[in-house]
Amino acid sequence: MKRRFIIDAHLDLAMNAIEWNRDLTRPLEEIRLREMHLKxxxxxxxxxxxxxxxxxxRVGLVVATQLSRVNAAGGALPGSSWHSPQQAWAMTQAQLAWYREMEALGEMVQIVSLQQLNAHLELWNDETIADDKKPIGYVLSLEGADSLVDVSYLHKAYACGLRAVGLAHFAHGRYxxxxxxxxxxxxxGVELLKEMSKLNLILDVTHLTDExxxxxxxxxxxxxxxxxHNVxxxxxxxxxxxxxxxxxxxxxxxxIGGMLDCWAMDSRFIDTVSDPWQLNIRLxxxxxxxxxxxQIAGNSRHVAFGTDLDGNFGTEQSPWNMNSIADLQKYEAILxxxxxxxxxxxxxxxxxxxRFLRKAWG
Structure with missing residues (x-):
């Protein structure tokens, strides 16, 4: 039986490529081997x-992020933090350049419209072409808006294909x-929402405070x-x-995209301390x-994948019965x-x- 197509709505691909120095075009075992002795x-x-x-x-379409925060006060935070909005913006442009290089290689293709979305799905449904020859489609998302030097930068980002924005990430944010x-x-932040609405951008509420x-x-x-997000x-x-x-x-x-970070699935898990196998945290x-x-919705139309895999963690903080993102296919039997x-x-x-993207872009 043909395996199902998968959409994952949250992957920090460019962060891993640029800041972790991972060549994501290479096989996973090769990437791991290169990092064996790095601490x-x-x-x-x-x-x-x-x-x-x-x-x-068959994760043929992803929401891929740009992630770069302003943390003028200093201190350690997950991912990329900079002392000025200009530095943070420059990092997002480096990340964008990596996505463009993946497009130039035919490894990825940016999806910014309904027409492109439908064409990409048609390609992935074409059984005459092997899956390993197909590009990964990506919708560009900004995780945390700190890097937008001011609201006018939203239009620059939109022109480069940005289609979703989360206002916040960790700690204090500019928006x-x-x-x-x-x-x-x-x-x-209130001003940015007004500008986002004019462009029909998708608002990602992940990482916001309750207020x-x-x-x-x-x-x-x-x-x-x-x-x-989980529950x-x-x-x-x-x-x-x-x-x-x-x-x-x-x-x-x-x-709502379900994430596979162990602490977000099981309240017993403590980052850098707990072991997924010992706690039996599984897919x-x-x-x-x-x-x-x-149960709240009364149907299955509001949940999906937003795995956040390799979002500042790896197998040490992922379900123990998952070796790679390809194991998302196991959810067919699990569900x-x-x-x-x-x-x-x-x-x-x-x-x-x-369905969401078609409605948002239609």
């Missing part, structure tokens, strides 16, 4: 994502406070999604979605979060065993994100 990051030698593995898993923080959007989430949902009249009822930390937030997202027609754990959202029908599995694998 600068916790996930060295433990990556799970590269372009060959995406093709192997909104992020994970582990409290408080509303900044004045600039910022409510404010953004009230203010924004364009398309909204939660690219990589607070199961893992009771601020980074997760409350039942009330889930209901608001469902009312907006949003889709199956994510289905508990999906189930919870499906079937949990009582999900073929239509539900299609929804989760690709149809929900596809």
């Amino acid at each position: 600068d990051k916790n996930d060295r030698g433990r990556g799970t994502v590269c372009l060959p593995e995406l093709r192997k898993g 909104a406070p992020g994970t582990k923080m409290e408080g509303p959007l900044t004045t600039q 910022g989430f409510t404010q953004a949902m009230d203010l924004y009249d364009g398309p909204v999604w939660a690219s990589h 607070r009822k199961i893992v009771p930390v601020q980074r997760q979605l409350t039942d009330e937030q889930i209901k608001l997202l469902i009312e907006k027609g949003a889709v 199956e754990n994510l289905v508990d979060h999906w189930d919870h959202i499906c 079937s065993a949990r009582g999900y029908k073929d239509e539900d599995i299609d929804n989760i694998f690709y149809k929900n994100w596809l």
